[in-house]
Amino acid sequence: MPSLGRLHLVTDTRPGRDPLTVVRAALTAARADLVVQVRVEDSATDREAYDLAGRVLALCARYGATCLVNDRLHVALAVGAAGGHVGADDLPVAAARHVLGPTGVLGATARAPETAVAAVTAGASYLGVGPCHATSTKDGLPDPIGPTGVRAVADAVDVPVIAIGGVTAARVPALRAAGAYGVAVVGALSAATDPAAATAELLRALA
Numbered sequence: 514m515p516s517l518g519r520l521h522l523v524t525d526t527r528p529g530r531d532p533l534t535v536v537r538a539a540l541t542a543a544r545a546d547l548v549v550q551v552r553v554e555d556s557a558t559d560r561e562a563y564d565l566a567g568r569v570l571a572l573c574a575r576y577g578a579t580c581l582v583n584d585r586l587h588v589a590l591a592v593g594a595a596g597g598h599v600g601a602d603d604l605p606v607a608a609a610r611h612v613l614g615p616t617g618v619l620g621a622t623a624r625a626p627e628t629a630v631a632a633v634t635a636g637a638s639y640l641g642v643g644p645c646h647a648t649s650t651k652d653g654l655p656d657p658i659g660p661t662g663v664r665a666v667a668d669a670v671d672v673p674v675i676a677i678g679g680v681t682a683a684r685v686p687a688l689r690a691a692g693a694y695g696v697a698v699v700g701a702l703s704a705a706t707d708p709a710a711a712t713a714e715l716l717r718a719l720a
């Protein structure tokens with residue numbers, strides 16, 4: 514399995530957003546180092562998810578970047594993405610591993626060491642850990658776990674920990690010091706006036 518990129522861009526498909534423009538800009542700055550996770554609203558149809566994932570995958574392929582699909586593993590398989598990401602409301606990790614096969618990249622959300630260990634045992638190849646900080650991008654999340662919570666998970670597992678939730682370039686050093694291998698962002702790139710420059714800033718912080 515190729516090594517995982519440290520910067521994960523999760524697509525923002527809320528009304529009024531332009532995910533493909535952000536993905537294009539981020540790819541010009543990060544190229545093969547970027548992981549793009551195609552995440553659509555729950556209300557999106559599978560056809561909409563498939564169409565977006567296919568377009569993102571084609572962009573990623575130009576740069577050698579990695580494309581993952583959130584939640585909808587059948588869409589990941591249908592477009593030929595490198596893998597997917599699941600959380601508590603999605604397929605269980607072991608079932609997701611079965612669907613993706615032994616070589617697919619499989620991310621699982623974990624918010625505490627116990628669930629993290631269980632996810633890795635069940636076949637997760639990386640963990641998304643958060644919310645690290647408050648975020649307005651997603652509703653219904655538990656309280657932020659901060660770098661301390663990230664450290665608790667990172668100390669418990671031997672797969673890459675990707676910190677998510679309210680991540681900015683300024684917050685990256687503390688997350689890395691806490692054991693995060695990388696970070697996943699929505700707003701830090703989607704809301705940036707210059708997403709390519711913001712990508713470069715995040716990469717510098719991660720280096």
Ligand SMILES: Cc1ncc(COP(=O)(O)OP(=O)(O)O)c(N)n1
Nearest residue numbers: 598599600601622641642675677697
């Ligand atoms: C890298 C990363 N970490 C966590 C999540 C959250 O996944 P999940 O808990 O399944 O929530 P939704 O994103 O599906 O709303 C993620 N997508 N990526």
Ligand SMILES: Cc1nc(C(=O)O)sc1CCOP(=O)(O)O
Nearest residue numbers: 643644648650678679698699700
């Ligand atoms: C999709 C998602 N999942 C989270 C989790 O903690 O599980 S936080 C999150 C949204 C992250 O967006 P932003 O970078 O704008 O804060």
Ligand SMILES: [Mg+2]
Nearest residue numbers: 584599600603
């Ligand atoms: Mg999910």
